[in-house]
Structures are given as C-alpha cells and as structure tokens.
Amino acid sequence: LEYRTQRLLSFLGGMTAICDVNEYRRAVKKFDIPLLNNLFQVLHSLCNLFIQTPSHLKQVCGEEPLSLLDRSVVLTFLQLRADYKSSKLAKQFSV
Secondary structure, eight states, rough: OOOOOOBOOHHHHHHHHHHHHHHHHHHHHTTTOHHHHHHHHHHHHHTTTSSOOOHHHHHHHHHHTTSSSSSSHHHHHTTTTTTTTTTTHHHHHHH
16 A cells, blocks of 8 residues: 555556455455455545546545545545646645
8 A cells, every 4th residue: 555655646557556456355355354355445445536537536535435534545545646636636625
C-alpha cells in the first residue's frame, strides 16, 4: 500500500492496481479469514476510484464500503489520480 500511495495513477494504472488486488483477494480468500476478505474488498474499492469518471466519484465515495472509511483515506487515494488537478477534484471534495 505504501508503494501505491507514492505515485500518481492513470486509468491504465488503476486497472493494473485492480488486477493486482484481485489476485491478492483470490489468494487471501483461501485462508477463509473474514477480516482479511473485508480488508481486501475495501482496498479493491479504493483502487476502483482510479478508474471512475470524475463525475461519478462523489456517488461512489458515498457508497459502502468507502462511506465507512475515514474521509482522509479516501481523499488520499483521490489525490493519487493522474487527473486530480486537471479535473478539479479538490473543489469537488472540498479539500
């Protein structure tokens, strides 16, 4: 996760992140530990922020599981979008 929070991600980078997380989810599922399954579901939802259109982000952030997270975590992921500044997402999310 630390690695992912140090780089800006484009749509393609977001798709790659989702594919990576899906592989981790598949591996973790074998352990049948609900907490781990839930954590990877949340991480998948956070990575999904990279591939959503800017106009759809507010709705996605208002749905579970993202709506249950600390707002700063969601904002950190939004700031990693390559189009964060050009799409004026800071204004949209009142950062």
